[in-house]
Amino acid sequence: MTDRFVYLDHAATTPVRQSVVKAMEPYFTDKYGNASSPYSIGRESRAALDKSRDAIAEGLGVDSREIIFTAGATESIINSIIGAYLGNRHRGNHILTSSIEHPAVHAVLDFLKEKMDAETELVDVDSNGILKLDELESKLRDDTVLVSVMNVNNEVGSIQDIKAVVGMCEERGIMVHSDCVQSIGKMPLDLADLGVDLSCMSGHKFGGPKGIGVMYVRQGTHLEPICEGSQEFGFRAGTENVAGIVGMAVAFDEAVKGQAEHEVLHARYKQQLFEIIRDAEPAAEINGDLETCIPATLSVWLPGCSGEMLVLALDRANVAVSTGSACHTGAIDPSHVLTAMGMGRLEALGSIRISMGHTTSQEDIDRFGEVFAGVYEQVKVSAG
Amino acid sequence: MSDQAFRNIPKGTKILVAMSGGVDSSVAAYRLVQAGFEVVGVTMHLVPVEDKPTSGAQASDERACCSIAAAEDARRVADKIGIPHYMLNLAGMFDEKVMGPTRAEYARGRTPNPCVLCNRYMKFDALFERAAQLGCTHVATGHYARIVDDETGLHLLRGVDPDKDQTYFLAFLTADELETIIFPLGWDTKASIREEASNIGLNVADRPESQDLCFFTSGTEKDGIGAVGKGQPGEIVLTDGSAVGVHDGIDRFTIGQRKGVPGGMAEKMYVIHIDVEHDRVVIGTEKDLYASEFTIDDISLVSGDRETPVKFTNVEIQVRYRTKPVNGTVELLEGGTGVIQLEHPVRAITPGQVAVWYSGEEVIGAGTILSVKR
Numbered sequence: 001m002t003d004r005f006v007y008l009d010h011a012a013t014t015p016v017r018q019s020v021v022k023a024m025e026p027y028f029t030d031k032y033g034n035a036s037s038p039y040s041i042g043r044e045s046r047a048a049l050d051k052s053r054d055a056i057a058e059g060l061g062v063d064s065r066e067i068i069f070t071a072g073a074t075e076s077i078i079n080s081i082i083g084a085y086l087g088n089r090h091r092g093n094h095i096l097t098s099s100i101e102h103p104a105v106h107a108v109l110d111f112l113k114e115k116m117d118a119e120t121e122l123v124d125v126d127s128n129g130i131l132k133l134d135e136l137e138s139k140l141r142d143d144t145v146l147v148s149v150m151n152v153n154n155e156v157g158s159i160q161d162i163k164a165v166v167g168m169c170e171e172r173g174i175m176v177h178s179d180c181v182q183s184i185g186k187m188p189l190d191l192a193d194l195g196v197d198l199s200c201m202s203g204h205k206f207g208g209p210k211g212i213g214v215m216y217v218r219q220g221t222h223l224e225p226i227c228e229g230s231q232e233f234g235f236r237a238g239t240e241n242v243a244g245i246v247g248m249a250v251a252f253d254e255a256v257k258g259q260a261e262h263e264v265l266h267a268r269y270k271q272q273l274f275e276i277i278r279d280a281e282p283a284a285e286i287n288g289d290l291e292t293c294i295p296a297t298l299s300v301w302l303p304g305c306s307g308e309m310l311v312l313a314l315d316r317a318n319v320a321v322s323t324g325s326a327c328h329t330g331a332i333d334p335s336h337v338l339t340a341m342g343m344g345r346l347e348a349l350g351s352i353r354i355s356m357g358h359t360t361s362q363e364d365i366d367r368f369g370e371v372f373a374g375v376y377e378q379v380k381v382s383a384g
Numbered sequence: 385m386s387d388q389a390f391r392n393i394p395k396g397t398k399i400l401v402a403m404s405g406g407v408d409s410s411v412a413a414y415r416l417v418q419a420g421f422e423v424v425g426v427t428m429h430l431v432p433v434e435d436k437p438t439s440g441a442q443a444s445d446e447r448a449c450c451s452i453a454a455a456e457d458a459r460r461v462a463d464k465i466g467i468p469h470y471m472l473n474l475a476g477m478f479d480e481k482v483m484g485p486t487r488a489e490y491a492r493g494r495t496p497n498p499c500v501l502c503n504r505y506m507k508f509d510a511l512f513e514r515a516a517q518l519g520c521t522h523v524a525t526g527h528y529a530r531i532v533d534d535e536t537g538l539h540l541l542r543g544v545d546p547d548k549d550q551t552y553f554l555a556f557l558t559a560d561e562l563e564t565i566i567f568p569l570g571w572d573t574k575a576s577i578r579e580e581a582s583n584i585g586l587n588v589a590d591r592p593e594s595q596d597l598c599f600f601t602s603g604t605e606k607d608g609i610g611a612v613g614k615g616q617p618g619e620i621v622l623t624d625g626s627a628v629g630v631h632d633g634i635d636r637f638t639i640g641q642r643k644g645v646p647g648g649m650a651e652k653m654y655v656i657h658i659d660v661e662h663d664r665v666v667i668g669t670e671k672d673l674y675a676s677e678f679t680i681d682d683i684s685l686v687s688g689d690r691e692t693p694v695k696f697t698n699v700e701i702q703v704r705y706r707t708k709p710v711n712g713t714v715e716l717l718e719g720g721t722g723v724i725q726l727e728h729p730v731r732a733i734t735p736g737q738v739a740v741w742y743s744g745e746e747v748i749g750a751g752t753i754l755s756v757k758r
Binding site: 379 | 470
């Protein structure tokens with residue numbers, strides 16, 4: 001395969017920035033100390049940890065003590081949701097979440113329901129993938145302890161009005177968890193301003209390494225530690241992944257600094273991408289609404305086409321995009337996000353997700369334009 | 385091994401190979417790569433998988449076809465032999481084309497052959513389509529069968545290993561379809577394939593046979609697919625029509641079955657006929673199970689026009705997988721049905737199962753058994 005490789009699946013993961021690799025490198029070789037050790041290289045690691053924590057806290061508009069490093073957003077979600085539930089069990093057992101959350105959130109809520117007597121309920125979204133706030137309000141109860149609503153959806157990019165969610169919950173003393181995995185570098189984000197109690201992010205979604213993430217716990221939030229230990233303010237036992245943390249902090253800084261510029265670029269590319277797709281398939285439609293979605297994510301419905309086969313055929317042409325969801329064997333199931341937005345199961349199977357990031361360039365879009373129509377024709381014409 | 389399997393298909397041809405994670409399809413894929421084809425491996429995901437962890441202490445030994453473990457095996461083999469591998473979600477199609485018709489056939493008092501349906505609609509129809517979508521012109525599988533071409537066209541022949549020959553399941557293929565199919569293993573024995581897998585270091589060399597693992601063949605197939613329990617209660621009668629008992633539904637019976645048949649008779653009694661119209665199960669002796677004439681429909685010929693009435697004489701007819709074929713004649717009638725006469729009676733010819741007729745090693749045609757003359 002000599003064709004240019006085009007990567008348009010940044011919502012899945014991103015290439016690690018060169019600056020990040022460079023910043024991490026000494027912490028594998030020279031500065032390998034355990035951050036809990038008292039001697040020189042231990043203190044060095046501790047200092048790097050503190051500095052990284054400060055930088056991320058500042059970028060999110062919060063206090064350093066509110067930032068807990070984990071192995072990624074999924075771990076953050078498990079610890080924060082289960083911890084918040086156990087820590088507030090005396091106040092009730094009712095939890096609300098959106099129908100379009102990442103499976104990590106739905107899985108934890110299923111666990112609480114099956115094993116720990118939680119009562120969980122989904123709140124619907126409209127056809128653009130925006131949470132129905134009136135439905136949320138009507139479902140809040142005296143025994144509701146937690147509401148979990150993602151900031152930006154991973155499949156269609158729809159942005160939720162988290163401030164409004166917080167507004168409803170705050171006065172009732174209900175905690176709010178908001179998954180911010182897809183927000184970093186894609187839109188301005190100030191956690192203090194949003195007012196959420198709990199949040200999470202993953203380093204690898206914005207140019208950092210895999211296996212490192214953040215759990216945000218607002219001061220005063222009562223959380224039962226699930227993985228109790230001496231590290232990370234008692235909330236996350238285990239030797240800190242110093243290199244990963246340093247790398248994530250550098251990636252975070254660059255992602256935040258480049259955010260405004262990338263947002264403009266991505267909006268332009270998104271328009272071009274949709275035009276390329278429309279030229280090949282005039283009936284194609286965007287899932288969600290341009291106004292209420294981040295520019296970096298484009299989810300498109302191609303009527304009558306198999307999204308699964310289109311993704312695989314594009315791979316044969318060295319272009320990486322996604323359907324947005326996959327079951328555990330790797331085969332594709334209808335997206336719960338698209339079905340929640342009102343699409344039928346068959347319709348939902350006819351969508352692809354194209355997502356951009358810090359390395360996406362005009363050349364990528366142009367190459368996509370060169371191959372898309374031919375590949376689409378092959379998939380469509382061969383379909384029985 | 386033999387290059388005959390690759391006919392004169394040029395090197396570099398793009399080929400989609402169906403990989404179950406088992407030894408046969410793994411060696412088939414390996415051979416295609418060795419022969420210089422551009423190979424893409426796919427594993428079909430046909431039934432919903434249990435949503436349970438499968439690693440470490442919780443892992444079970446079961447490696448049913450379509451399981452996560454089987455998909456993992458296929459992925460690892462693909463990686464080892466250096467080809468891309470994809471999972472294809474065909475669960476919806478499998479339900480529509482295989483499970484649905486299988487349930488419907490049971491409800492009609494017939495005993496369908498889901499393996500034939502699966503081979504026909506999933507292994508081939510679906511694969512042809514997916515292959516074209518991925519830019520492949522040919523489809524390959526690990527079936528033990530041979531495709532040979534001569535001046536008269538393409539022919540489907542039994543695999544050389546008599547214990548493994550799978551042409552019974554492939555008999556619905558037409559010469560046009562054979563054009564785009566490759567069976568790399570047809571000239572080999574199972575033992576030699578296992579040995580080859582072991583020699584090339586495929587970790588699947590000692591995996592159990594995939595057909596023994598398919599959920600359909602686990603012995604509880606009827607229950608497993610929810611095919612039982614929809615029938616009406618009715619009478620169990622003798623061949624003279626006299627009632628000797630009652631049953632809970634014809635879908636619980638198949639020809640040759642003893643379970644559910646009243647005891648206390650002078651001889652062992654078996655289900656010999658299912659009378660759908662009157663919801664009756666007819667029982668008889670071992671001798672009553674034998675028949676030598678039956679009708680077929682849903683006919684397919686490898687070559688030639690199945691609409692034109694024709695009589696095949698001196699062919700060998702097989703009414704189920706892995707049984708000795710019996711000489712006889714097949715007469716195709718107008719309207720898409722046919723009559724098969726066997727030279728000597730065969731036990732438990734079962735409506736819904738498939739009859740395949742051969743001329744020597746070559747598959748001529750196939751049809752679904754409609755009714756048996758007694």
